[in-house]
Amino acid sequence: MAEEEKQEETKSGGKGLMIALIVVILLLVIGIGVMTFMLLSGGDKSDGSTQGGEQANTEAQVEDGVPREFSPKYKQYEPPEPGAAPQYFAMEPFVVNFKGEGEAKYLAVTLKFMSRYPQLIQDMENYRPILRNDITALLRIQTYSEMNLDNGPDLLRERILEKARAVLEKNGIYPDILEDVYFERFVMQ
Numbered sequence: 189m190a191e192e193e194k195q196e197e198t199k200s201g202g203k204g205l206m207i208a209l210i211v212v213i214l215l216l217v218i219g220i221g222v223m224t225f226m227l228l229s230g231g232d233k234s235d236g237s238t239q240g241g242e243q244a245n246t247e248a249q250v251e252d253g254v255p256r257e258f259s260p261k262y263k264q265y266e267p268p269e270p271g272a273a274p275q276y277f278a279m280e281p282f283v284v285n286f287k288g289e290g291e292a293k294y295l296a297v298t299l300k301f302m303s304r305y306p307q308l309i310q311d312m313e314n315y316r317p318i319l320r321n322d323i324t325a326l327l328r329i330q331t332y333s334e335m336n337l338d339n340g341p342d343l344l345r346e347r348i349l350e351k352a353r354a355v356l357e358k359n360g361i362y363p364d365i366l367e368d369v370y371f372e373r374f375v376m377q
Contacts, residue, residue, distance in 0.1 A: 262362040263311075268304040274367070275309040277301040279320065281373065282327055288376075289332040297327060297344075298373040301352060305365050308356075312366075315355055322351045332376065341374050 258264075281298040288294075303309055312319070326347055334340055345368075353363035 258362040258364075261360075263360050265305045265307045265365065268306075272304050274302045274304050275306045276370075277303070277309045277312045279316070279323070282320075282324060284324055284327045286328055286335075286376075287331045291332045291336070292376040294375075294377045295327055295330060295335070296373060296375040296377070297371060299323075299345075299348065300370050300372060301349075301366055302368045302370065303366050308361065308365055311361065312356075315359060318355050319352055322355060323348055326351055335376055341371060345369050345371065 278300045279298070281296060283294060283296045285293055286295040301309075301312065327344075330344060335344065337343075349366070349369045352369065353366055356366055357363040
């Protein structure tokens with residue numbers, strides 16, 4: 189009888205040990221998961237700095253919707269003063285034959301690019317021929333049915349902005365400091 193009681197105590201002690209081991213293993217797994225998440229996410233710090241270091245170099249610090257600091261792989265500009273007036277880079281008018289689908293044959297567009305970085309506006313002069321070529325090619329593939337939609341010109345503005353940003357990025361300039369493009373004239377004839 190005494191031996192049976194001793195075996196029962198050993199079995200119940202073993203169960204308690206197993207439960208304690210399972211709890212410790214679960215806590216370790218959860219701790220490792222949390223640490224992995226924190227390291228991969230870089231921690232959410234509101235000042236724009238990160239623990240990862242690499243992430244801080246690829247993202248821009250944005251204030252009031254204007255990028256102020258960005259990766260050192262791009263040309264660095266002095267940040268504009270908070271609330272600075274936008275600057276504009278005007279392009280000569282574009283007049284192209286486009287896919288008029290029997291309705292219109294010519295598309296005439298005059299546009300201006302906007303940025304709050306005056307140095308960028310000056311530098312864009314160096315890329316004028318590339319911008320002109322890429323925008324002309326983009327305008328020629330537009331269709332009358334698409335441009336005649338209510339949001340047709342807005343879609344075209346987005347595409348032109350994407351093209352211009354691609355040119356800037358290819359030439360080592362942070363693309364998001366070119367904020368927008370505006371039509372001064374948009375005529376299909």
